[in-house]
Amino acid sequence: xxxxxxxxxxxxxxxxxxxxxxxxxxxxxxxxxxxxxxxxxxxxxxxxxxxxxxxxxxxxxxxxxxxxxxxxxxxxxxxxxxxxxxxxxxxxxxxxxxxxxxxxxxxxxxxxxxxxxxxxxxxxxxxxxxxxxxxxxxxxxxxxxxxxxxxxxxxxx
Amino acid sequence: xxxxxxxxxxxxxxxxxxxxxxxxxxxxxxxxxxxxxxxxxxxxxxxxxxxxxxxxxxxxxxxxxxxxxxxxxxxxxxxxxxxxxxxxxxxxxxxxxxxxxxxxxxxxxxxxxxxxxxxxxxxxxxxxxxxxxxxxxxxxxxxxxxxxxxxxxxxxxxxxxxxxxxxxxxxxxxxxxxxxxxxxxxxxxxxxxxxxxxxxxxxxxxxxxxxxxxxxxxxxxxxxxxxxxxxxxxxxxxxxxxxxxxxxxxxxxxxxxxxxxxxxxxxxxxx
Numbered sequence: 001x002x003x004x005x006x007x008x009x010x011x012x013x014x015x016x017x018x019x020x021x022x023x024x025x026x027x028x029x030x031x032x033x034x035x036x037x038x039x040x041x042x043x044x045x046x047x048x049x050x051x052x053x054x055x056x057x058x059x060x061x062x063x064x065x066x067x068x069x070x071x072x073x074x075x076x077x078x079x080x081x082x083x084x085x086x087x088x089x090x091x092x093x094x095x096x097x098x099x100x101x102x103x104x105x106x107x108x109x110x111x112x113x114x115x116x117x118x119x120x121x122x123x124x125x126x127x128x129x130x131x132x133x134x135x136x137x138x139x140x141x142x143x144x145x146x147x148x149x150x151x152x153x154x155x156x157x
Numbered sequence: 158x159x160x161x162x163x164x165x166x167x168x169x170x171x172x173x174x175x176x177x178x179x180x181x182x183x184x185x186x187x188x189x190x191x192x193x194x195x196x197x198x199x200x201x202x203x204x205x206x207x208x209x210x211x212x213x214x215x216x217x218x219x220x221x222x223x224x225x226x227x228x229x230x231x232x233x234x235x236x237x238x239x240x241x242x243x244x245x246x247x248x249x250x251x252x253x254x255x256x257x258x259x260x261x262x263x264x265x266x267x268x269x270x271x272x273x274x275x276x277x278x279x280x281x282x283x284x285x286x287x288x289x290x291x292x293x294x295x296x297x298x299x300x301x302x303x304x305x306x307x308x309x310x311x312x313x314x315x316x317x318x319x320x321x322x323x324x325x326x327x328x329x330x331x332x333x334x335x336x337x338x339x340x341x342x343x344x345x346x347x348x349x350x351x352x353x354x355x356x357x358x359x360x361x362x363x364x365x366x367x368x369x370x371x372x373x374x375x376x377x378x379x380x381x382x383x384x385x386x387x388x389x390x391x392x393x394x395x396x397x398x399x400x401x402x403x404x405x406x407x408x409x410x411x412x413x414x415x416x417x418x419x420x421x422x423x424x425x426x427x428x
Contacts, residue, residue: 013200016280056170075174115283
């Protein structure tokens with residue numbers, strides 16, 4: 001278990017590096033949510049408790065790199081994890097297209113939910129980077145989920 | 158895990174998070190999160206070290222050996238020149254930026270200006286913060302104003318020994334006491350989250366024109382007086398409303414910030 005958590009933590013460090021430094025360097029207004037793909041992967045491929053624990057803990061280092069109110073990121077991603085766990089019983093979440101759609105819509109929901117804490121209409125004021133970010137998140141979500149699957153199945157084998 | 162136990166876990170987690178949010182009135186519990194930023198600044202430094210090493214190895218050794226082989230040099234020459242031009246353009250752009258910063262520092266020799274470079278930006282689309290490569294050991298401190306020669310960038314909201322998190326003036330949580338330079342009309346400049354600013358609490362009948370320069374007023378004690386914030390881009394005076402709706406264009410191109418200055422303590426006036 002610790003080796004799986006170690007690999008996931010390394011993946012998380014890579015995600016932070018890319019989200020904080022690389023993506024904004026490409027386009028200052030673009031934000032791609034790689035972590036969401038990780039959450040999708042954990043919800044689909046890991047046992048509930050282990051995945052839940054990692055999602056809850058992993059949101060804390062992410063909180064250091066945002067101006068969002070403390071507690072917002074755990075709130076957003078833990079709720080997303082619960083939602084995915086419920087959906088797992090209803091939809092075949094291992095399908096790549098489904099993971100793309102989940103990445104797209106959950107990204108929009110998480111960004112829009114952040115505006116509940118502030119006075120801002122993100123759809124009106126920055127829809128192009130929002131849409132581009134959601135499309136990119138949709139594209140990377142299956143890849144991140146696959147990485148989680150490989151980590152989990154690799155160590156369990 | 159059985160559905161029976163998931164529901165209590167869901168409820169307990171939701172309550173815990175809501176309690177966390179409601180008690181987190183101080184938005185930046187710096188100590189624990191600061192450790193993350195501090196660690197991150199070292200990760201970036203360490204990640205750059207091998208690149209510098211291999212870059213030096215290539216430039217000082219391998220490339221010189223290849224230089225003796227004339228044919229290889231001739232074939233590589235065009236590509237090298239292209240890369241060289243690209244590098245020169247980047248160096249020229251950097252030189253221009255640094256020269257502007259140097260000129261600014263020369264223009265205000267008495268100001269305690271501390272230069273810093275940007276390591277990263279906020280992971281969220283909604284919030285606007287920067288991570289700098291300088292921290293408390295370099296003279297940065299919490300609430301330190303951060304500027305560029307073109308104007309105000311923001312203020313430090315969290316600090317570690319080797320990194321600082323800056324709340325940009327375009328963030329929706331940012332508020333800067335300001336004054337219109339020509340008419341001396343006072344207001345509060347707030348970020349709108351989309352890269353623009355609004356000047357609030359200015360009465361509809363006040364003397365404000367498009368293009369007016371807006372500078373910090375010095376009220377509040379965080380920002381020195383006279384730092385350029387931006388210029389008036391549009392004004393709306395809705396009937397039956399007390400205050401005008403004034404939008405500003407920031408003086409600093411927020412999306413293109415690479416180097417900044419922190420202003421040291423006890424500075425009351427910039428000009």
